[in-house]
Amino acid sequence: MxxxxxxxxxxxxxxxxxxxxxxxxxxxxxxxxxxxxxxxxxxxxxxxxxxxxxxxxxxxxxxxxxxxxxxxxxxxxxxxxxxxxxxxxxxxxxxxxxxxxxxxxxxxxxxxxxxxxxxxxxxxxxxxxxxxxxxxxxxxxxxxxxxxxxxxxxxxxxxxxxxxxxxxxxxxxxxxxxxxxxxxxxxxxxxxxxxxxxxxxxxxxxxxxxxxxxxxxxxxxxxxxxxxxxxxxxxxxxGGNDALIVDEGVDPRWAASQAALGSFANAGQICVSVERIYVHRAVAREFLEALVEEAGKRPDEVPMGPLVDQRQRDHVHEQVRDALEQGAELLAGGVPPDGPGARYPATVLSGCTPSMRVLREETFGPVAPVRVVDSFEQALSEAADDSYGLTATVLTESMSHAQRAWRELPVGTVKVNNVFGGAPAGAAHPRKAxxxxxxxxxxxxxxxxxxxxxxxxxxxx
Structure with missing residues (x-):
């Protein structure tokens, strides 16, 4: 930007x-x-x-x-x-x-x-x-x-x-x-x-x-x-640091497809891209496996363009490197390809913690950092604990959890069971930073x- x-x-x-x-x-x-x-x-x-x-x-x-x-x-x-x-x-x-x-x-x-x-x-x-x-x-x-x-x-x-x-x-x-x-x-x-x-x-x-x-x-x-x-x-x-919450009980493969769309569309360079993912431990293993599969489809099966320039690629890679140095596990991507241009692969990180820049700051690239949580309450609390307030998404089968999410998340837009979409002519106030x-x-x-x-x-x- x-x-x-x-x-x-x-x-x-x-x-x-x-x-x-x-x-x-x-x-x-x-x-x-x-x-x-x-x-x-x-x-x-x-x-x-x-x-x-x-x-x-x-x-x-x-x-x-x-x-x-x-x-x-x-x-x-x-x-x-x-x-x-x-x-x-x-x-x-x-x-x-x-x-x-x-x-x-x-x-x-x-x-x-x-x-x-x-x-x-x-x-x-x-x-x-x-x-x-x-x-x-x-x-x-x-x-x-x-x-x-x-x-x-x-x-x-x-x-x-x-x-x-x-x-x-x-x-x-x-x-x-x-x-x-x-x-x-x-x-x-x-x-x-x-x-x-x-x-x-x-x-x-x-x-x-x-x-x-x-x-x-x-x-x-x-x-x-x-x-x-x-x-x-x-x-x-x-800027935004938009959270995606994956609740227990959801289909992990469907949730992974939503996460991939939110994280990798336009190489992660959308104002409302998914920047951090909180997944319930009950579905975490299958979700991560499916998310790695989704990352592997890009760009051969699912088109994905480059980052806007080398400066942006350096910024994205620095956040990935910081996460790995602090103990995150690289499940997909994370290595800039050789040759001209500013391409960066669809990247999946697991084992992310709140102290990592990739969870605290806007990455604005095709990176899906995943934090495994023990409850919906933990996911909601950590998603809300952020200096930004643009959008957030929750994937859940629970109407009570959906209700809590849209009421409690301090952001301008809350999406339930869709990372993108919404009726035309809506308008929201962004919050905080x-x-x-x-x-x-x-x-x-x-x-x-x-x-x-x-x-x-x-x-x-």
């Missing part, structure tokens, strides 16, 4: 294909002057866009969504080259982004305030309006879908946006911006290339009203500190707007 915000000298960024190591392209990072100009231009564009009827703004988003679908293969191919995301999954992300633009195009005109019941001779209203200039700092692991959520909600409600995509996929960010800006007036949406320095300049700008960040916890905290000085509103979806504010769903429109109370009395009354 996006790196810690720092103030570094501007320069060129090279992007290499994580599967082959080949150069994809170079971009020039924005300077501090570029940032100042972009924010000033957005402020100018805001005056017109905020006054544009909501239906016209919606029509612009719908047109952009249609073009996004037409160019889905082009965007997916670039995403694959820059981040290693499998083509089918990358295309699904583009289509999901187009669907999100359509969703906010529909919801934007319907986003309304309410009337208040005051005196008979007066009118009292609560009226939402755009906040102003929104900075969107978006990640590399699902760059189109995530960006479309933030950009769509901001634009639908009359805000203008300066978008900085991750430096790991700048060409995807540029292409997405190109599609959207073709359907928008000038100065409503801009894209800036760059690393943490550019993010720092944007976050510290006195003329920015909202900073929406999806990425690492370290960067999120840096953004929050910058916003505390300027007064900008902050929306953060930071995982962030703050609604980052998706209809509630994101509330985050992107500010409410004004209006009292209209009789003249001379």
């Amino acid at each position: 996006t790196e810690l915000l720092t103030r570094e000298a501007p320069g060129a960024i090279e992007v290499h294909d994580p599967a082959s190591g080949e150069l994809v392209g170079r971009v020039t990072t924005a300077t501090e002057e570029d940032v100042t100009r972009a924010v000033a231009a957005a402020r100018t564009g805001f005056a017109e866009w905020a006054r544009t009827p909501a239906g016209e703004r919606a029509a612009s988003l719908k047109a952009a969504a249609a073009e996004l679908r037409e160019r889905a293969d082009e965007l997916a191919a670039m995403n694959n080259r820059e981040t290693g995301k499998l083509l089918d999954e990358a295309r699904e992300g583009v289509l999901a982004g187009a669907g999100t633009l359509d969703q906010y195009a529909e919801l934007g005109p319907a986003h309304r305030g309410r009337s208040l019941q005051g005196g008979w001779d007066a009118t009292d209203l609560m009226v939402p309006g755009p906040r102003g200039v929104v900075v969107a700092l978006t990640p590399w692991n699902d760059p189109v879908a995530v960006a479309c959520g933030l950009l769509g909600a901001a634009l639908a409600t009359g805000n203008v946006v300066v978008h900085k995509p991750s430096e790991r996929c700048p060409h995807v960010g540029r292409l997405l911006t190109e599609v959207l800006t073709r359907h928008l007036p000038p100065d409503v949406l801009a894209c800036l290339d760059g690393d943490g320095a550019v993010g720092a300049w944007l976050a510290s700008s006195e003329d920015v009203d909202v900073i929406a960040h999806v990425g690492s916890t370290a960067t999120g905290r840096s953004v929050a500190m910058a916003a505390a000085r300027t007064g900008a509103k902050v929306l953060l979806e930071n 995982s962030g703050e504010g609604f980052g998706y769903g209809p509630e994101l429109l509330d985050e992107m707007t500010v409410t004004k109370v209006v009292h209209i009395g009789q003249p001379g009354g």
